[in-house]
Amino acid sequence: MSTETVVTPPAEGTQDAPWHRLDRRMLLIRPVxxxxxxxxVLLGALLFGHGEPWQWIGLAFTAIAVCTGVSHVLTSRYRITATQVExxxxxxxxxxxxxxxxRIRTVDVTxxxxxxxxxxxxxxxGTGRHSHGKGPGKDxxxxxxxxxxxxxxxRTLLLHRKAEAVAAAPPEQLVAAVDKKWLRYAPFTLSGLAVVGAVVGTVYHFAHELHFDPIQFSLVQTVVGHFTDTPAWLSLVLAAAGLLVLVSMLSVGGYVLSFWNHRLTREPAGTLHIRRGLITTRSVSxxxxxxxxxxxxEPLPLRLAGGARVVAIAGGLREGKGADKGGGLLLPPAPLAKAHEVVAEVLGEDPAxxxxxxxxxxxxxxxxxxxVVGVLLLAAALYGLAWLGALPDWPWQAALVLLPFAALVGWDRYRGLGHALAGRYLVTRSGSLDRGTAAVRRDGMTGIVVERSYFQRRAGLVTVIAPVAAGKGKYVVLDVGEADGLALADQAVPGLLTPFLTGDRDRG
Structure with missing residues (x-):
């Protein structure tokens, strides 16, 4: 009688976990x-090399780049042990x-x-640390x-820790989903303005490098001639209206591409799951x-339309250029009331x-x-350039026209200032053109900082800074009264400033 030994492969999570490789179908995409x-580089080498030695350098550079990409796909391997991801x-x-x-905080699936x-x-x-470069960091x-x-x-294995427990748990709970009616907020995000600026800058750069004059086109000549024969005020109105329509259309398109199919759900293992995107889909936990x-x-245009967006303050998220570019966007531009509903659902309360x-x-x-001083300094600099003959007179005159608007923005910034202690949260609000109301957990702060400049000392004001190992890294309470600021800092992190405040009272 013979016995047969059955060898069971090691399970995922053990120290002898099997190695996995990247999908080989990527070899059809990566070289392209x-x-x-x-x-x-390749076109420059082929079109302008004409047998010169640097032509072969360009071809070699291209070949090395392609081979490096192929090598990355073929040699990359990973495994998940009980203690780490290798x-x-x-x-x-x-x-x-x-x-x-x-240390793993998020798994972003794109x-x-x-x-x-x-x-x-x-x-x-990702982990709780931020990478400031363009590529992936060490963490x-x-x-x-x-x-x-x-x-x-x-995502399930690394965040839920035990996939078996999750499989037996109830299904995920829907917190928020995008609504087609929210498209009306897209033009107020002004995201299309960045696209227009990028396109204009790119076209101007190539036209300048190629010594190309766009006026040579008959269509451009017709448009320029029309504006030349039209009164200046009417030309300005028409140009502004055309730009507004173009920016609005691009903003709507960007909203659809970025936020369509947006769903925020709560998974049974205590995880928030965000899915969004039309062409490029993204999934963040x-x-x-x-x-x-x-x-x-609440950026100013969006605030005027009664809209807002909600961003999570959590470690390990890629913030990008703007919160909506990163993985922490809990709610895209939507009605302000809906934003507060999502905050209440996510936190269990609405400190905001x-x-x-x-x-x-x-x-x-x-x-x-x-x-006001900022505008006056700009006007003075433009006046100096005009006095030197480098600029005409109208730029510094136009800068002076902005003085009432600058004062209005300053007044609105003051209206936006505010703070509060709401249970376990420190709430602070500031800004005018880009107003933000942040609710930060007091037990998540790494300390508290009270600072004041020379001019703040003369005005009896301080700035309270709440450092947090998440989000922006710190959240500030701007220009609060000195006594109120010290009391706020002492209550936000009880006991931390008490020795200093006691010492000041004893010396007093």
């Missing part, structure tokens, strides 16, 4: 992408990286058009690309126990709706004086 990135890559220059599992062509996705595993792993099922498995608060953002304490009138004088 690397070739497209090297296209300027990643190895490289053929000639080998790289190894490991992230402890207890599926761009290049991925969706083959049902792939990129999984970005971040990017697996590009894996199957969608594998990306979801990684945030552990609620790592959530340090929320921020309700707490009545705020107004700041003293001395803060109003500082807001207005800073805004």
């Amino acid at each position: 992408l690397d070739l497209a990135k090297s296209l300027p 990643w190895h890559t490289g053929l000639l220059l080998r790289k190894q990286r490991a992230i402890p599992r207890d 599926s761009e058009p290049k991925h969706r062509l083959f049902s792939l996705a990129a999984a970005r595993i 971040e792993l990017v697996l590009d690309a894996v199957t969608v099922a594998e990306a979801q498995r990684l 945030i552990e609620e126990e790592r959530l340090r608060g929320v921020e309700v953002r 709706a707490t009545p705020l304490t107004r700041h003293p009138r001395r803060a109003l004088y500082r807001r207005i004086s800073r805004a």
Whole structure:
């Protein structure tokens, strides 16, 4: 009688966990992408080299870029042990990286058009630290690309810790979903203005480099001639109206591409799950126990339309250029009432709706004086250039016209100032053109800072700074009265400033 030994492969999470590789279908995409990135060098070498030695350098550079991309796909491998996530890559220059599992805060799953062509996705595993560069930092792993099922498995395994417990739990709960009616807020985001500026800048750059004059086109000549024969005020109105229509259309398109299919859900393991995107889909998970608060953002145009967006204050999220570019966007531009509903649902309460304490009138004088002095300095600089003959007179005159608007902005900035202690949250609001109301958990602060400048000392004001290892890194209470500011700081982190305040009273 013979016995047969059955060898069971090691389970995921053990120290002998199996290694996984990137999906081989990425080899059909990566060379094309690397070739497209090297296209300027390749075209320059082929069109202008004419047998010169540097032509072969350009071709070699392109070949190295393509081979490097292929090597990355072929040599990258990863595994998840009981304590960490390990990643190895490289053929000639080998790289190894490991992230402890207890430091993982988010798993960001992105599926761009290049991925969706083959049902792939990129999984970005992040910790509580921020990377300031363009590429992944030392505390971040990017697996590009894996199957969608594998990306979801990684998200479940790394964030929920135990996939079995999650499988037996009730289904996820819907917190918020995008509404088609919210498209009316898209023009007020002014995101299309950035697109117009980028296009104009790119066209001007290439036209300048190629010594090309757009006036040579008959259509451009017709448009320029029409504006020349039209009164200046009417031309200005028509140009502004055309720009407004173009920016609005681009903003609506950007809203659809970025926020369509947006869904915010709460998963049974205590995780907030965000999905959004039309062409490029994105899936982000945030552990609620790592959530340090929320921020309700109200840029001036959006605020005038009665809208706002909600951003999570949590560690490990990629903020990008603006909160809506990162992974912490809980709610896209939507009605303000809906924003407060989402805050209440996420936090269990709505500290952002707490009545705020107004700041003293001395803060109003500082807001207005800073805004007006800035415009006066600009007008003085333009006047100096005009006096030297470098500029005409109208720029500095136009700058003086902005004085009433600067004073109005300063007054609105003062109206926006406010703070409060709402239970376990410190609430602070500031800004005019980009107003934000942040509710930060007091137990999530890494300390408290009270600072004041020379001019603040003369006005009897201080600025209270709440450092947080999440979001922007710090949230400030601007220009609060000295006594109120010290009391606020002492209550926000009880006991931290008490020895200093006691010492000041004893000396007094």
